[in-house]
Amino acid sequence: PNKAMHIGHLRNSCIGDTVARILRKNNYEVEVQNYVDDTGVQVVDTLLGLEEIDKEKPEDQPFDHFCWDIYAEINSRMKEDRELQDKEEELLRKIEERDPSVAERARSTAKRIVNAHLKTCENFNIGFDLLVWESDILEAGFWNQTFEELKNKDNFTLKDFGPQSGCWVVETDSDEFSDKVFVKSDGTATYTAKDLAYHRWKFGVMDEDFKYKEFDDPTLEKQPWSSDMEEGNEEEDFGEGDRVVNVIDISQRYPQAVLKKSLESLGYEKQAENFRHLKYAMVFLSLPTAEKLGVDIIEEKDQYSISGRRGIGITVDDLLDLITERVEEEFEGEEYEEIKEEEVDDQDIAAAAIRYHFLKYDSLKPVVFDLEDSIQVLGDTGPYLQYSYARAQGILRKAKKEEYLQEDLVVPENLEDPEAHLIKLLTLFPDKVKQCGDDLDVNTFTDYAFDLAHGFNYFYEEAPVLGSEGDRKEFRLFLVKAFSYTMKNLLDILGIIAPERI
């Protein structure tokens, strides 16, 4: 983290959070980790920017948004400025050597930004159990221990000839992957090497452990734990998983595949088998949106990359504000003003719309985001699900008497079409949860969510509940109750607030 979260990161967080929820619903014990890079070139650039750019942070601007600007500006300045490039290189070297003054600054800056990210995530009901700091992976000696361990393996060798001379490499005996360098000729570990060490810890085959500390930021409602080799001391029980699911964008397909293959080659066959890279394609900007953000437009190109380096992108906070406004405008009906205090926030509705949007597409397909059109609020959307739930709650509220929900329920001889249709949809729920828990395709789940909400809305329009009599009324109330229960569960899985009224 080195700047404000943008919509590309949000796709990651929405998918990851929903996968965690669906797995929990399938009775897995799930631990959600957020990998915090506080040692790489990106953090260094932000650090350099804060140092070199003479600019005060405006009082009302969040720190991560300030860094967004700083990061873009320093990168633009560095293009022409040799002196800055040298400074960047020096900082990078110092951070790699764990020079205390630089490392500490990197960590505290990253911490401020992580905190801002966690705040942003809270608005979408996205949370984490543990923050793992890259610097702590080094401090905890994960790589050193792994290195010693690997030296005993036959296919981990020090090359003394060829282009990889002087490097320690893993030979994977595979046509697809060439031998992968783990230790460079200058003696430092590659990213894949550190990632392998991290995964040994994840799978519980590492003797060393982190120290832990609560991430005690008063602005957060729920505190995650954090690795902390400096101040941590708690003996906490993290890692040691049976399965690992890495939610990482598809551009990292190759390094992730190498990691998996390396696990296998080095004898961690079971772990390799239980390792999964959950891929998703990137988020692009539509032509009109890119144009609005000041990107140079190329004639035949209709999608543009997000680029923090160039300051091109939309932050999650800005998007949420924008959609919240749109929700306010769209539903200005004041008829129910008097019950306003029981309603959900417009922001919760906006969050539902945004979350749903990032979940509803096949995750392997690129999303082209357009500020004007992308986040819908009507139709096949998050708020539609919330609306259906609120309607059901309305009926239950009016019916209120528990006696309608008695055990000797009489199922009518002739089910009407809306009733039968709703029942059919309701019975699919357990299978859908199971299926999604197995394949982790979250978009199949949003498809079902929409069908179910639609089925209820059809029932709602065609089959009056409180207007019917006797057994039929009880039966329909039972269906409303069943729907309400199911939709609540479903919304929980999607991380969307289930409103009593809307």
Next chain:
RNA sequence: GCGCCCGUAGCUCAGCUGGAUAGAGCGCGGCCUUGCGGAGGCCGAGGUCACAGGUUCGAAUCCUGUCGGGCGCACCA
């Protein structure tokens, strides 16, 4: 150059372990409300499933090729 992914209504997308007239949302046209909140429901127009071959009783779905788009192929993370 090599590898992986994608191309389905005007727009955004489901459907792809082969099976009946290819489904939704938005947009467009029409209908429904003195109420269990219309942020909704119903009906309609709109598609030679990129193109060309092949396998099959049967192909949007499987195979091959062409075109178009995305992503990779490090001693970077």
